[in-house]
Amino acid sequence: MASITHKTHRLTPPDYWLTVVTIILSIFGLIMVYDSSVAIALRDFSDQYHFVREQIRWFFVGSIALIIGSFFDYHRLYKLAVPLLLVTLFLLLLVFIPSIGIAALGAHRWINFGFFVFQPAELAKLSLIIYLAAWFSYPEKGRILPFLFLLGLVIGLVVAEPDLGTAFIILMIALTMYFFSGASLWQFALLIPALATSVGALAVFSPYRLRRITTFFNSDIDPLGASYQIRQVLLALGSGGLWGLGLGKSRQKYEYLPEANTDSIFAIIGEEIGFIGAAAVIFLFLFLVWRGFRIARRAPDTFGKLLALGISSWIGLQALVNLGAMVALIPLTGVPLPLISYGGSSLILMLFGIGILLNISRQ
Numbered sequence: 001m002a003s004i005t006h007k008t009h010r011l012t013p014p015d016y017w018l019t020v021v022t023i024i025l026s027i028f029g030l031i032m033v034y035d036s037s038v039a040i041a042l043r044d045f046s047d048q049y050h051f052v053r054e055q056i057r058w059f060f061v062g063s064i065a066l067i068i069g070s071f072f073d074y075h076r077l078y079k080l081a082v083p084l085l086l087v088t089l090f091l092l093l094l095v096f097i098p099s100i101g102i103a104a105l106g107a108h109r110w111i112n113f114g115f116f117v118f119q120p121a122e123l124a125k126l127s128l129i130i131y132l133a134a135w136f137s138y139p140e141k142g143r144i145l146p147f148l149f150l151l152g153l154v155i156g157l158v159v160a161e162p163d164l165g166t167a168f169i170i171l172m173i174a175l176t177m178y179f180f181s182g183a184s185l186w187q188f189a190l191l192i193p194a195l196a197t198s199v200g201a202l203a204v205f206s207p208y209r210l211r212r213i214t215t216f217f218n219s220d221i222d223p224l225g226a227s228y229q230i231r232q233v234l235l236a237l238g239s240g241g242l243w244g245l246g247l248g249k250s251r252q253k254y255e256y257l258p259e260a261n262t263d264s265i266f267a268i269i270g271e272e273i274g275f276i277g278a279a280a281v282i283f284l285f286l287f288l289v290w291r292g293f294r295i296a297r298r299a300p301d302t303f304g305k306l307l308a309l310g311i312s313s314w315i316g317l318q319a320l321v322n323l324g325a326m327v328a329l330i331p332l333t334g335v336p337l338p339l340i341s342y343g344g345s346s347l348i349l350m351l352f353g354i355g356i357l358l359n360i361s362r363q
């Protein structure tokens with residue numbers, strides 16, 4: 001990658017609305033994590049506050065990360081792009097080492113650092129965004145093959161965990177950044193069908209993913225097995241009606257709905273605060289992504305534009321995939337809802353990414 005130079009700009013206040021909406025969604029997430037996890041926290045830990053206590057701790061760390069990101073000059077990330085990517089690839093390999101990685105439900109997605117369990121696939125999203133923003137800051141011919149090689153390397157490690165939902169999000173973020181970096185349309189005419197075929201093959205040739213796809217098209221298949229979760233999700237959303245059952249009055253959270261405090265938390269939101277409340281949450285995400293794209297459009301240089309575009313796409317695509325699965329528009333993917341679902345790695349890194357957006361908005 002070529003070096004990057006930048007002019008000194010007069011700093012302005014960070015994007016006020018981006019900050020406000022981020023705080024609103026994060027605090028709402030804390031409320032919903034507690035609300036949705038009461039039953040399983042009592043069952044597993046005999047402490048109804050276990051999950052929300054952990055989430056508050058991560059929110060505190062994430063808030064520090066957001067503040068650091070908002071004051072750390074984003075231009076310095078250019079020189080950190082390669083080391084950060086190499087560290088991410090190393091961590092993605094570590095999840096497969098038995099003494100270090102944690103295996104759960106047949107997946108190897110976490111590393112136990114003793115004081116913190118970390119999910120490297122979440123870091124892969126941000127580190128790849130920073131690397132691609134630095135790489136694509138300057139026009140370059142013939143980079144399609146190196147781009148595909150890098151993408152195949154990162155996605156291959158994530159798929160091997162296995163985590164196809166996260167791999168799909170990484171793929172879409174990378175393609176979005178590649179497109180807006182000035183790639184020719186004919187490359188996309190070849191890329192998209194080939195990549196779509198590859199993702200489809202990964203889904204079809206994996207038994208549990210194939211069950212998810214078949215139950216997506218017919219939820220009556222295996223109602224107590226593969227299609228159980230989506231049926232409970234739809235029951236939760238349907239019972240919420242227009243205004244919801246009331247905050248704290250969900251029935252599905254009492255061990256009927258799997259992953260109620262993580263991937264399926266939006267179903268609890270819809271059940272308790274109804275269509276109106278769920279629509280308000282979706283509006284806040286749309287507003288957040290719009291502010292991010294607005295920052296990208298006003299960024300003072302190409303690196304800042306691509307960096308803001310990548311982070312905004314990350315937020316939007318992850319929210320879209322989660323919400324799409326919750327309303328049965330796409331098969332269940334196991335992707336958390338940004339800023340709201342329970343999970344430390346996702347929350348901390350998302351807040352740090354938003355901090356970078358705030359720094360770009362200041363310049």
